[in-house]
Amino acid sequence: MTLALLSALASSGSVFGTEVSTTPLGTGEVSVFTFDGGVKIHNFNTKDVMEDNAFVVESKTGLVAVESLAFKKDFPFWGDYLKKLGKPLQAVLISNHPNNAAAWAGDAPVYVSEEAWKAMHSGSTKGIMTGLSKAYGPDFDTALPAAPKMLSLGEHVFEGVRIDVRTDGDGNEFLFPDLKATYIHMMGSECHSIVGGAAHADALIGQLEALKKEGVTLLFTSHWQPEGVKAMDEKIAYLRALKATATNARSKDEFIAAMKKAYPKYQGEHYLDMTAGFFFPMKK
Known part of the structure; x- marks a missing residue:
C-alpha cells in the first residue's frame, strides 16, 4: 500500500x-x-x-x-x-x-x-x-x-x-469522535458495493454526508483499505450514478453492462451482481 x-x-x-x-x-x-x-x-x-x-x-x-x-x-x-x-x-x-x-x-x-x-x-x-x-x-x-x-x-x-x-442497516456503525474516524461495513472508492435498492442507496449517501458534516476524516471498512474524505465524495457520486443507471436500465444484464462501462476499473463485480439482483429481482 x-x-x-x-x-x-x-x-x-x-x-x-x-x-x-x-x-x-x-x-x-x-x-x-x-x-x-x-x-x-x-x-x-x-x-x-x-x-x-x-x-x-x-x-x-x-x-x-x-x-x-x-x-x-x-x-x-x-x-x-x-x-x-x-x-x-x-x-x-x-x-x-x-x-x-x-x-x-x-x-x-x-x-x-x-x-x-x-x-x-x-x-x-x-x-x-x-x-x-x-x-x-x-x-x-x-x-x-x-x-x-x-x-x-x-x-x-x-x-x-x-x-x-x-x-x-442490520449492523452497526462505530464512530470514534476523538479520532475523527469511523467504521462502516462497506465502501471502497474503487470497488462496487452491495446496494439493496434505491432506498438503501439513499441511506448510504445520507450516512456519508452526515459523517462528513461531523468532521470524520478517516473511514475504515471490512472490504477495502482505509480512506479519506475524497473517497467518500467518490462513493456518493457512484451511488447517485448507480440509482440513475438502475432507473434507465430495462434489465439486470443491461444494468450490469452499463455500470461496468461507466466504472471499468472497479473491483468487486460479484458485489455488482448482488446489487443487480436487488434492483431487478425478477429479471434475468
Missing part, C-alpha cells in the same frame, strides 16, 4: 493522524495509524478474494478490536500480531462479520448489538454468510460467537477510547 493509500488520504486535505506505517502480515499487511495522544489503529488488510479488513484500537492501557476476518487461514496471523503488541485485548466489537473471534482473540469478550445479533441468526447477515460459505468452502468461517455481550446504541468508553455505536 501504501503509496496509493497515503496519496488518497493526503488528497482529502484532512488531518487523520500523525503517522502511518505498514508491515507485512500473512498474505496481507497491517497499516498503523498513530494519532495525537498516542492512540493507534492497526488495520489488517488480508488481501484475500474479498479484500477483508479488521482493525484494533490501541490505547495506553489495552486493545479494542473491531470485526473479525472471513477466512480461517488469517486467524493465527492476526492473533499473533495482537499478542506481540503486549497489551490485553479487552473487547471485540462485531457488526457484520459474525465469525469465531475466539480463534484469534482468545477469551476476550465479544460485544454485539441486539439488532445485529438477530440479523446473524435470521436476517440478511445470515443469508449473506450462508451464500458465501457455499461459494468459498470450509475455510470461510461461519461460526457465531458463543456468548456475546449485548452492546447498546450510544456512546461507550473502552480503554479510554470513546466509541459511539449507531445503527447501520
